[in-house]
Amino acid sequence: MKKNALLFHGMGSGPQEFWWPWLIEALRKNGIEVWAPELPQKDTPDLSVWTPWVLERASFNEETIMVGHSAGAPLVLSLLEKIPVTIKKSVLVSGFITPIPNMPPDNPMLMLNADWEKIRRQGRDFTFIHSDNDPWGCDAAQGEALRQKLGGTLVVMTGQGHFGSNVFKQTYPTFPMLRDVCLQESV
Numbered sequence: 662m663k664k665n666a667l668l669f670h671g672m673g674s675g676p677q678e679f680w681w682p683w684l685i686e687a688l689r690k691n692g693i694e695v696w697a698p699e700l701p702q703k704d705t706p707d708l709s710v711w712t713p714w715v716l717e718r719a720s721f722n723e724e725t726i727m728v729g730h731s732a733g734a735p736l737v738l739s740l741l742e743k744i745p746v747t748i749k750k751s752v753l754v755s756g757f758i759t760p761i762p763n764m765p766p767d768n769p770m771l772m773l774n775a776d777w778e779k780i781r782r783q784g785r786d787f788t789f790i791h792s793d794n795d796p797w798g799c800d801a802a803q804g805e806a807l808r809q810k811l812g813g814t815l816v817v818m819t820g821q822g823h824f825g826s827n828v829f830k831q832t833y834p835t836f837p838m839l840r841d842v843c844l845q846e847s848v
Contacts, residue, residue, distance in 0.1 A: 664724040664749075666843065667740075668697035669715075671731025671755070672706045675699045679825030680836035684728070687840045693726070706732040707769035712739045721746050726843050727784075730754045730824065731799055734807075735770045741783040742776055751784040751813075752842055755791060755823050758806055761798035777810045787813025788842050792821035796829050816842075 666688050670676055676685070676697035685695045696719060700711055715736065725748040729737035734756025741751065758775075760766050767773070781787075791804035801817040808815045816838070825833035 662722050662724045663694055664692060664726075665694040665696065665720065665722070666726040666728065667715075667719055667721075668695065669711075669727070669729045669733030669736050670697075670700065670703070671729075671733050673704050674730075674825070674827065675703060678827070679730075679833045680839065683835045684840055684843075688726075688843060691844055693843075700733075700736075706736075708735060708739045708772065709769060711736050712743060715740060716743060721748055723747060724749050726750045726752070728752045728754065728839070728843065729756060731756070731797070732770050735772060737784075738772055738775065738780055741780045742772070744783060747783050747785050750786045750788070750843070752788045752790065752839065753807060754839065755795055755797070755799040755803075756789060756807060757799045757803040758810065759803065761803070781811045784811065784813075787811050789813060789815045790818065790824070790839065790842070791815070792818050792824065794820055795823050796826065797823055799823065 685697055688695050701714055702710055721744045727737045734753035737751055789804040789807045791801045804815045822831045
């Protein structure tokens with residue numbers, strides 16, 4: 662079975678920004694096939710658009726790793742709720758499951774009626790990576806909420822912001838810890 666990684670960016674960015682190109686190359690060097698699409702309507706993310714778009718194009722198997730950054734994190738969760746196979750690993754960076762500041766409670770990126778048990782089963786191995794100073798509110802509290810719902814490992818890094826942001830001019834060109842988490846074999 663071929664190892665593959667599906668990488669999903671957040672709102673307003675794409676797979677050519679921040680640490681994505683570096684991570685893509687690092688995973689490929691380790692024999693992993695990588696798919697990192699530019700998601701449609703990236704400035705107005707909506708799970709009802711993103712989820713079916715990915716499901717029509719991606720392939721999932723027991724060796725799949727999914728990584729989602731910011732708005733890409735709820736996409737990973739939505740996909741886990743829909744796919745018929747249990748994947749190897751899910752890594753969510755600066756993810757969220759409750760409204761962040763200035764986000765209405767009915768935002769189309771929130772999973773209001775999620776089947777958390779199915780998501781937990783399909784994702785098998787979860788790692789949540791957050792910073793203690795995320796300017797968007799995708800902070801350690803969001804990571805803890807995710808860990809409470811899904812189990813897994815919460816990593817809180819000091820002073821890393823949003824792990825890349827155009828608005829806050831945080832370039833974040835490499836992310837060795839994320840690479841290591843992706844390559845680490847599940848226990």
